[in-house]
Amino acid sequence: MSILHYLLNGFSVAFVPTNLLMVILGSFFGTTLGMIPGIGPVNGIAMLTPFMFALGLPPEAALILFAAIYFGAEYGNAISSILLNIPGTSASIVTTFDGYPMAKSGRGGTALAISAISSFFASIFSLIIMMFFAPVMSSWAIHFGPAEYFALMVFAFSMLSTLSGDNLAKGLISSVFGLMLATVGLDSQTGIPRFTYGFMGLYDGLNFIVVTIGFFAISEILMSMENIEAFKVFNANISKVMISFKEFCFSLFTIIRSSMLGFIIGLLPGAGGTIATFISYTIEKRIYAKKGDFGSGDIRGVASPQAANSSAVGGALIPMLTLGVPGSETTAVMLAALMGMNITPGPLMIENHPDIFWGLIASMFVANVLLLFLNLPLARIFIKILLVPKWILMPIIVGISCIAVYTINFNMFDIFLMIIFGLVGYFMRKFRFPLAPVILGLVLGPLLETNLRRALIISSGDIKIFFSSYISVFLWILTIAGITLPSITKIIKRYAK
Numbered sequence: 001m002s003i004l005h006y007l008l009n010g011f012s013v014a015f016v017p018t019n020l021l022m023v024i025l026g027s028f029f030g031t032t033l034g035m036i037p038g039i040g041p042v043n044g045i046a047m048l049t050p051f052m053f054a055l056g057l058p059p060e061a062a063l064i065l066f067a068a069i070y071f072g073a074e075y076g077n078a079i080s081s082i083l084l085n086i087p088g089t090s091a092s093i094v095t096t097f098d099g100y101p102m103a104k105s106g107r108g109g110t111a112l113a114i115s116a117i118s119s120f121f122a123s124i125f126s127l128i129i130m131m132f133f134a135p136v137m138s139s140w141a142i143h144f145g146p147a148e149y150f151a152l153m154v155f156a157f158s159m160l161s162t163l164s165g166d167n168l169a170k171g172l173i174s175s176v177f178g179l180m181l182a183t184v185g186l187d188s189q190t191g192i193p194r195f196t197y198g199f200m201g202l203y204d205g206l207n208f209i210v211v212t213i214g215f216f217a218i219s220e221i222l223m224s225m226e227n228i229e230a231f232k233v234f235n236a237n238i239s240k241v242m243i244s245f246k247e248f249c250f251s252l253f254t255i256i257r258s259s260m261l262g263f264i265i266g267l268l269p270g271a272g273g274t275i276a277t278f279i280s281y282t283i284e285k286r287i288y289a290k291k292g293d294f295g296s297g298d299i300r301g302v303a304s305p306q307a308a309n310s311s312a313v314g315g316a317l318i319p320m321l322t323l324g325v326p327g328s329e330t331t332a333v334m335l336a337a338l339m340g341m342n343i344t345p346g347p348l349m350i351e352n353h354p355d356i357f358w359g360l361i362a363s364m365f366v367a368n369v370l371l372l373f374l375n376l377p378l379a380r381i382f383i384k385i386l387l388v389p390k391w392i393l394m395p396i397i398v399g400i401s402c403i404a405v406y407t408i409n410f411n412m413f414d415i416f417l418m419i420i421f422g423l424v425g426y427f428m429r430k431f432r433f434p435l436a437p438v439i440l441g442l443v444l445g446p447l448l449e450t451n452l453r454r455a456l457i458i459s460s461g462d463i464k465i466f467f468s469s470y471i472s473v474f475l476w477i478l479t480i481a482g483i484t485l486p487s488i489t490k491i492i493k494r495y496a497k
Helices: 003-014 017-035 040-055 059-084 095-104 108-141 146-163 168-182 208-225 245-267 272-287 300-323 329-340 354-375 379-385 390-409 412-430 436-458 463-467 470-496
Strands: none
Touching (some): 003 017, 017 059, 040 208, 059 300, 108 245, 146 436, 168 436, 208 412, 245 272, 245 300, 300 329, 300 354
């Protein structure tokens, strides 16, 4: 069957009433969550996951909802960045560099328009590449055995630990902490309790939803309470949300370059939109060093990070769907949710569940068209949400978080765990420890342990099995490079001065 035929079948899945409703709801809520500082797609997906289980949604509908939220958040995070100079997520920090100066000079509508159009073109580009690249990558990944999967996951940890923070040691500590959390509960082979300390609520292990909501939502609220500015009510007036054809052509090559770069970076485990936006913006600034006005309101300074950010979403979905390795903290939460629905992403997912994969692709085409129309004529409506005082919004988020956690097992113990991890996440933020490696460790830890044990059983305990194939050796080389290159680069820069 041709890719076009698969895609047409995907659209038949996308236009199922339930799935179409998920596209609409996900696009709207994603834009809203991305726009509100401190929430973002990670918290939104984590808080909605228990309700998905309670409603009994089929896996394809849940994945479509999560992906629509993910894409929608990349559209929405530009709104607060441009109008308030407050990034909705870390990936939208770069958008403030030129977006806010444009808004202050009365060109806020132009900045919002170019951000929406850039996100649209970049998302469509990433989906088209994803259609052709994901099946190839999936067929290649079929050759992975337990040893190769173990090496791949170690590589994912090394990349995420390296790229999630300025301090390599702190990134590695966060990864190890996540792996430690993954060992809590009954041993999968012996049934012996591990690190439960007599608490029956820990026998099933730590639920990723409890940890994620605590780490991200609760800790973010605690951080916001320290900042008085976060509780002020802002007002933002904008002109028409539109750009001229000349302005679009002026930014076209920037959008194309940033889309390509964002997709490539999104493929790397742990890189995500934040890295993509900084790199793409830096490249564009160097290209137009003499002819640009970057940092003072250049329209290309908004187009570049928004295109890179949205394109990175498609890139991050590929390793999650074809290898079972998340490319970002958001896809880590999505991966855990799918595994909770007995759908294990990996090399055989496209073959065994083509309705889920191609339905997702088709639904995201529909979602991005919808998001473009949401973020152009309806931008002023979304802006009204920013006027809600934080002293009203924050308690609502806490309430939703508690309900979401309680509905998992209907156990108050989970709420106490959420609060504990919220405090842990707060202090980790204060001491600049990255949170994403912890979530990745918790999600991939059991798979890492399982593949390690399987490989050792196959080889009768001979560790040479981890270096017995070209794929394993290549992944180990990448792992070593990912850990050592940042330190080597710093040493070279130090002596170069």
